[in-house]
Amino acid sequence: MxxxxxxxxxxxxxxxxxxxxxxxxxxxxxxxxxxxxxxxxxxxxxxxxxxxxxxxxxxxxxxxxxxxxxxxxxxxxxxxxxxxxxxxxxxxxxxxxxxxxxxxxxxxxxxxxxxxxxxxxxxxxxxxxxxxxxxxxKNVSEQCFIAMWFTDEMNKVYLDYISKAIERAGYKPMIIPDVKHDNEVTSQILAEIQKSKFMIADFTGQRAGVYFEAGFAKGLGLNVIWTCKKDWFDNKEAENEGEYKINDQWKKGIIKEERHTHFDVNHRQFILWEYDAKEKLNKFEEDIYNSIVEQFGEGPLKSKGNQDSK
The missing domain is CATH 1.10.10 (Arc Repressor Mutant, subunit A)
Structure with missing residues (x-):
């Protein structure tokens, strides 16, 4: 070439x-x-x-x-x-x-x-x-970067389940809150991904930023754990109440949205989750924990935590 x-x-x-x-x-x-x-x-x-x-x-x-x-x-x-x-x-x-x-x-x-x-x-x-x-x-990093959609529901899932699974496995979760993606913030995101051992990318909401960040991580050779809310993965059409704009006027009504992951990633092995029962969310946390330990072993913070408890 x-x-x-x-x-x-x-x-x-x-x-x-x-x-x-x-x-x-x-x-x-x-x-x-x-x-x-x-x-x-x-x-x-x-x-x-x-x-x-x-x-x-x-x-x-x-x-x-x-x-x-x-x-x-x-x-x-x-x-x-x-x-x-x-x-x-x-x-x-x-x-x-x-x-x-x-x-x-x-x-x-x-x-x-x-x-x-x-x-x-x-x-x-x-x-x-x-x-x-x-x-x-490269592999001694104790950090896991999380790419996700920022909504009230997702924030709760992150705080109560995703971050806990990461910490249980002995790693430190790193997340950058949803802000306007100017050049400075984008540089910060990419820098944190580069410092991470692996990434968890949740495709609920089909956010373009999640696709970009997961692709960047793969380009670095990092492993990505792929997750998604089940009804955003199953290629369904959902109807929700919301506002839409017609002729410069906002109106309330039913909005239809297609929910499915892009074909570039939907062949990956996803960990799917559902929000309708605590037992299912507990299983989601356990699945993430098991995936981390199976792929990377227990992290350095796990050993440190054990020493501190003695």
Whole structure:
């Protein structure tokens, strides 16, 4: 893949500074086998996501390069074929010269070596140890980010059941209350997702923000626990009393709304919940708790709590 011909047209033009971040993010998604389907009206959001996730410092770029190189290896001892002209995006580099500079450094510290007499490279044992260390650092987070719709009912479900399941499992719930999504708040949300070990995304209400945040988490490689209120998942049409606007006048009446998850996510294994009985909500809490422990084990706050109780 060559990146020199990637251009954008106004009003979605990106600066040279952000170009390497956009290209690097796209290449990384490809390595992770993520589907890249960017509609024109989503392009600015995609660029924002790329800039947020991209490594900014030289050490972070080198770490990211080493991780991405490992994704090219079929097994620890396999050769890796790279071409600086085509592959400089692996390190979110501006050009091939920056890429070669980082490769030289990885060679000097014995993390990545070129095979004698060939264009192939290998990650050394020391390199694989470093990759494991980077993975451990990422996974020591005690935080779970929750993406959800903010209504009185959902707030109660979060406080009484979702957050309790997270805390019982030994993790800290992180939620950012519903406010106007300006650039500052969006940056805060993305930063907290990046600091999290995993996410719980509840699709009740089919909020666009939940879809975006869950997609961002998946792009980072985080596991997402998918939840939804049953009557918002079962592809039903609901009728509710409400207000609607006709000819600039507000009127009261029955509003029909379609309730179903988007086909991009409805094949996931969802934990469904119902609000009509406490027993069902207790089961919802237990299902979340079990899912967390099965996927991630008990969190660091669980051990801390046990020590404090002694």
């Amino acid at each position: 060559s990146y020199d011909n990637i251009k954008t047209r106004k009003p979605y033009e990106i600066t040279n500074e952000n170009r390497s971040q956009f290209i690097g993010y796209t290449r990384e998604l490809t390595l992770l086998n993520r589907t890249i389907d960017i509609k024109l009206n989503d392009f600015k959001t995609f660029i924002t996501t790329a800039i947020q996730q991209a490594p900014k410092t030289v050490p972070d770029k080198i770490d990211k390069l080493l991780i991405n190189l490992s994704r090219l290896a079929n097994n620890p001892s396999s050769d890796i074929e790279i071409n600086p002209v085509k592959d400089y995006a692996l390190g979110y580099c501006v050009d091939e010269n920056e890429f070669k500079y980082y490769l030289k450094y990885l060679d000097e510290i014995n993390f990545f070596k070129q095979n004698r007499g060939s264009q192939g490279y290998k990650i050394t044992v020391d390199g694989w140890k470093k990759i494991q260390d980077l993975s451990i650092i």
